[in-house]
Amino acid sequence: MSNYFNPEIETMPVEDILKLQSERLVEQVKYVYEHVDFYKQKMDEAGVKPEDIKGRDDLCKLPFITKDDLRDQYPYGFLGVPLKDCVRIQSTSGTTGRRVVSFYTQEDLNVWETCCARALAAAGATKEDVVHVSYGYGLFTGGPGLNGGSHMLGSLTLPMSSGNTDRQIQFMTDLGSTVLCCTPSYAAYLGESINERGVKDQIKLKAGIFGAEAWTEEMRHNIEKSLGIKAYDIYGLTEISGPGVSFECSEQHGMHINEDHFIAEVINPVTGEVLPDGEKGELVFTCLTKKAFPLLRYRTRDICILSRKKCSCGRTLIRMSKPLGRSDDMMVVKGVNVFPSQIETVLLNNGYEANYQLIVDRKNNSDTIACDVEWLPYKAPEDLEDKARKEAQLVGKLKSMLGIQVKVRLVEPKTIPRSEGKAVRIIDKRNLFEDSTI
Numbered sequence: 001m002s003n004y005f006n007p008e009i010e011t012m013p014v015e016d017i018l019k020l021q022s023e024r025l026v027e028q029v030k031y032v033y034e035h036v037d038f039y040k041q042k043m044d045e046a047g048v049k050p051e052d053i054k055g056r057d058d059l060c061k062l063p064f065i066t067k068d069d070l071r072d073q074y075p076y077g078f079l080g081v082p083l084k085d086c087v088r089i090q091s092t093s094g095t096t097g098r099r100v101v102s103f104y105t106q107e108d109l110n111v112w113e114t115c116c117a118r119a120l121a122a123a124g125a126t127k128e129d130v131v132h133v134s135y136g137y138g139l140f141t142g143g144p145g146l147n148g149g150s151h152m153l154g155s156l157t158l159p160m161s162s163g164n165t166d167r168q169i170q171f172m173t174d175l176g177s178t179v180l181c182c183t184p185s186y187a188a189y190l191g192e193s194i195n196e197r198g199v200k201d202q203i204k205l206k207a208g209i210f211g212a213e214a215w216t217e218e219m220r221h222n223i224e225k226s227l228g229i230k231a232y233d234i235y236g237l238t239e240i241s242g243p244g245v246s247f248e249c250s251e252q253h254g255m256h257i258n259e260d261h262f263i264a265e266v267i268n269p270v271t272g273e274v275l276p277d278g279e280k281g282e283l284v285f286t287c288l289t290k291k292a293f294p295l296l297r298y299r300t301r302d303i304c305i306l307s308r309k310k311c312s313c314g315r316t317l318i319r320m321s322k323p324l325g326r327s328d329d330m331m332v333v334k335g336v337n338v339f340p341s342q343i344e345t346v347l348l349n350n351g352y353e354a355n356y357q358l359i360v361d362r363k364n365n366s367d368t369i370a371c372d373v374e375w376l377p378y379k380a381p382e383d384l385e386d387k388a389r390k391e392a393q394l395v396g397k398l399k400s401m402l403g404i405q406v407k408v409r410l411v412e413p414k415t416i417p418r419s420e421g422k423a424v425r426i427i428d429k430r431n432l433f434e435d436s437t438i
Contacts, residue, residue, distance in 0.1 A: 003121045003122065003125075004315075005117045005121040005152075005153065006114070006118060009260050010314075010316070010317060011316055012260075017260070017316065018056060020259075020260060021056050021259060021260075021263050021288060022056045024260075024288040024289065025056060025288060026053055028286075028289070028296070029050050029053045029062070029296065031080070031291070033049075034050075036078060036079070036080050036294065038073055038078060042063045043063070045063075048061050056263065059263065059286065062286075062296055063297065064284065064298075064299050065296060065299065066299050067299075067301075070239060071099075071100065074099070074100070074101060078294070078295070079103055079292065080290075081291055081292050083103075086104060086105060086292050087109065088104040088109060088144075089101050089102065089103055089139075090102050090104070090141045091139040091140075091238065092238045100239055102238050102293045103292035103293045104292050104293070105292045107291065108289075108290050108293075109148065111241070111261055111290070112148065112242055113149050113152045113244075114149075115149070115241065115244030115247075115258045115261065116145045116146050116148060116149025116152070116242075116243060117150075117152040117153045118149075118244070118247060118258065119149065119209060119232070119244050119248075120146070120149050120150060120153050120155070120179065120209065121153060122256070122313070123208075123247075123248075124207050124230075124250075125150070125155055125179045125207065126153070126154075127155060128155075129156070129178045130156045130176055131178075131179045132160060132168075132172060132179065132180050132181065133147050133150065133157065133160055133161075133181045133182075134160045134161065134162055134181065134186060134190075135212070136161055137161045141238050141241075142181075142182075142243055143159065143161055145242040146181040146209065147159050149244065150181075155179070156175075162182065165193050168190060169197065172205070173202040176204045177203075177205060178204055179206070179207050179209065180208040180209070181208070181209045181210075182210060183212045184210040184211075184215035184223065184231075185213055185215075185423035187210050187227065187231070188222065188226070188353065189418050191222075191226030192226065194227070195226060200228065203228065205227055205228065206229055207231075207232060208229050208230075208231045209233075209234050210223070210232070210233065210234070211233060211234035211243050212243070213423060214323060214340065215233075215322075216345050218345060218348030218349060219344065220252075222353070232249075232252065233248045233252075233255055233322060234247045234248065234255070235255050235320065235323075239293075239295060239298060240295060240298065241261075241287075241290065244258065245258065245285065246319075251311055251312050251313055253319075254311075254319030254321055254322075255321075255322075256311070256315050256317040257317055257318050257319070257320055258317065260288070260289075261287065261288050261289045263285070263286040264283060264284070264285055264306060264318065265283075265285075265286075266279065266282065266283060266304065266306050267281050267282050269281060269282040269303075277305075277308055278305060278307060280304070280324065281303065281304075281305075282300070282301060282302065282303055282327045283300045283302045283303070283304045284297055284299055284300065302327075303323060303324045303325045303326065304320050304321045304322070304323050304324055305320070305321040306318055306320055306321075307319050324341075325339040326339075331358075331360060331369075333360060333367045334367045336403055340358065340425045340426060342401050343401075343406075345401070346401050347394070349397075350393070350394065350397055351379065352375070353374065353376060355374040355416050357371070357372045357416050357424070357425060357427065358370070358371050358426045359371075360427070360429065361429045361430060362429070362430040367430070369405075369407070370408070370409065371406050371408050372409050373394065373408060373409070373411065374410075374414070374415055374416055375390075375410050375412070376413065377413050380412075387410055391409065391410055392408075394408040395407070
């Protein structure tokens, strides 16, 4: 049985959760209509008044919000309180176009940190634990979110941030870190580094909370083996609050959404039609309690599935699957939808680590896709002939998965740059926006 941080909320009967959501939604819609000019204009254009929203069932009457809207209104267009009432900003890690800046009141921060405390408790963390936070700090939400959640839980918190792997491992061994929080790619790198140094027997880690990147079940198992832990997923996005929007429990089968603060919908990404639970579509979130930067029906572009199936951990909060891809940034190569997670699954299933890089290009009006993959130090090709055979094997496996030919090049360990934040998996050289025509 999992530990709870707020048992009265986390195990609340579903009908009571839905009632609470309806009550908060009515209040929130009225609030944003009166405090955010952008929403008033959007709702007026859609012919919707606050009094038309009487509960969850009326949510579909509200217009969607997209990241383009947030960029167009940068920096203050979505602000729902006077600036003097804000105590924090966080920002997306994106590098193209205008950044998205999210504002927080002190109460908004308390809610966010509560959500992260629930995630830590679900992973087995208590006041007795040492929480080692290796997410980036600063504008990135990962570090501040888990840091605050750890404080709220009462755990000893190591605000390590990312990078300086030698120091990370030293503090792990010296201070007895028991819960690791970072990106899955950095967790894999830490596991690799700890085993290289031969200090795994000095590591006291029991659990890890990993998010901010897509990662597969195969990668989870590899991390659990290399670090000797149980690895939990966590989901969030800067626009909504940061990590802790949803989190995994002991069942490790979907992430529970903090439904007292967020309503989740899944829609057809083309038509906008709301889909029933159990169907795959684009995830949409509505913030029920956030005041400084309140978002209604925000399209995340993440593809996932929602489920209310009973969970063995006792939580009644709805679960979302791991994101199964993106509705906007999946690669279309030779007319085929390609997600990096598909590549990763093939590599891990065939005995390779998740150290790879995709290079997509366009030559003579035809797409090309290549994949550099590191071989493992103890599985180096015996000679050029063996290397070619192993590359050909991966080419065949990738073609079976994707339906297109991928050129594979096996490279020496540590050839591909390691990431201490989000791993850079794709280099797309096609200049698609320049090539596209209407």
